[in-house]
Amino acid sequence: MNWNHMKQMKIKLGIVLSMLLFASQIQASPADTVVIIAGKLIDVKNATILSNHAILIVGEYINKIGPKDVILSQINENSKIINLESATVLPGLIDCHVHLGITYGNNYFRDLVTKTSIDNAIEATVNARKTLEAGFTSVRDLGTSKDFIDIGLRNAINSGIIPGPRIQSAGIYIGSTGGHADMIGISPYIIFDQFSGVADGNDEIRKMIRFNVKNGADLIKIMLDGTIVESEPVSDKSQYSQEEINVCAEEAKRWGKKVSAHVHGAGIIKKAINAGIYSIEHASYMDDECIRLAKQKGTFIIPTPYWIKYTIDQMIQRGAPTSIIEKYQSLFKLQESNFKKIVQSGVKIVYGTDATIFPHGWNAKQFPLMVEWGMNPMKALQSATIDASELLGWSDKVGVLESGYYADIIAVEENPVDNIGALEQVDFIMKGGRIVKNNFDQIPTVK
Ligand SMILES: [Zn+2]
Structure with a gap:
């Protein structure tokens, strides 16, 4: 191994080490079942907006999307409920x-x-x-x-x-x-x-x-x-x-x-x-x-x-x-x-x-x-x-909110179809079933 190779190896090792050292935010493991209640939900595939729907998330993935009442009737008391009734929910x-x-x-x-x-x-x-x-x-x-x-x-x-x-x-x-x-x-x-x-x-x-x-x-x-x-x-x-x-x-x-x-x-x-x-x-x-x-x-x-x-x-x-x-x-x-x-x-x-x-x-x-x-x-x-x-080439993984897709979900206060600028302030972010950010007030939901 010559000097140049050693130097290059050092550089690569250094990059890996710095990334590890910088890992300040180790994410918690996701709750098993999470339900997001969406005031409005943008179906980008059909270019429509659904009202009073809910998204059932199991682990990293979306399990089911349907009318709020139907989804809520199917979950148990251990499910975490995220209330985004005042918001518009759309794919990440x-x-x-x-x-x-x-x-x-x-x-x-x-x-x-x-x-x-x-x-x-x-x-x-x-x-x-x-x-x-x-x-x-x-x-x-x-x-x-x-x-x-x-x-x-x-x-x-x-x-x-x-x-x-x-x-x-x-x-x-x-x-x-x-x-x-x-x-x-x-x-x-x-x-x-x-x-x-x-x-x-x-x-x-x-x-x-x-x-x-x-x-x-x-x-x-x-x-x-x-x-x-x-x-x-x-x-x-x-x-x-x-x-x-x-x-x-x-x-x-x-x-x-x-x-x-x-x-x-x-x-x-x-x-x-x-x-x-x-x-x-x-x-x-x-x-x-x-x-x-x-x-x-x-x-x-x-x-x-x-x-x-x-x-x-x-x-x-x-x-x-x-x-x-x-x-x-x-x-x-x-x-x-x-x-x-x-x-x-x-x-x-x-x-x-x-x-x-x-x-x-x-x-x-x-x-x-x-x-x-x-x-x-x-x-x-x-x-x-x-x-x-x-x-x-990820049409089967991300980009829409559907059963089997990654739970990559965001929400904004205003409907972006009415005001596209609303996307500059995203108040809720979930990636792969894990919450990255949630600025919406949590309203306890009693089943
Ligand atoms: Zn460029």
């Missing part, structure tokens, strides 16, 4: 684009030389808890540039060591030299002793996919172009050739993994869809031809509109030059009109935010924007529940 939310291993507000260049992956991993445990406490009981984590933090995080959450959402992890995201996954703006003489997802040519892309799969990735994330500003105008500034994108999709498929691609430009979106990429992230310059192709191939689109709104607000607050603000504002306008077209086309839109560009735990702030841009509130809810679970 799902954000299909987060990076829990990257913390909001960090300084990229300073952190490169002052922080290790151990620091990032500890911060990730906090990000995971904030996300869960915002009502997001499942996420798809699209990875980091240098380490398997999302995979360690997923494993620690699955083992019950730390609180957090269910996670599908992408591991280390892949990109070309000089592309969106590479370290830009650093002297080439500074060598960092860390993993990297930079891969050029068919063989390196294949190797990077295999390396991620070997280390526990659930899916593959690839960067196909730069930032939204770099991608302007709608020309083809692809950081990979069509052949390389095809190889990525083909290699991932052989290992049973789906590929998510970061793409803004229309020409590259077409390349990605044609290659069989499963989900397109951002899709800012999506044109009519892209929409037609996505519909034909059943490609999922994750438009992530909130982060650019947040960025513009921040730039205004910090007094950024007007020319830059105006540039972002015109891109935002374009996103709005493209989003409207995608909504009207019936292409599959899934909820994903890119939380990390704005604070983790603010994931629900995107809902009002999507509704403002023409998505009806029930459809917006579906994008973060039943449609998101389809993207994850």
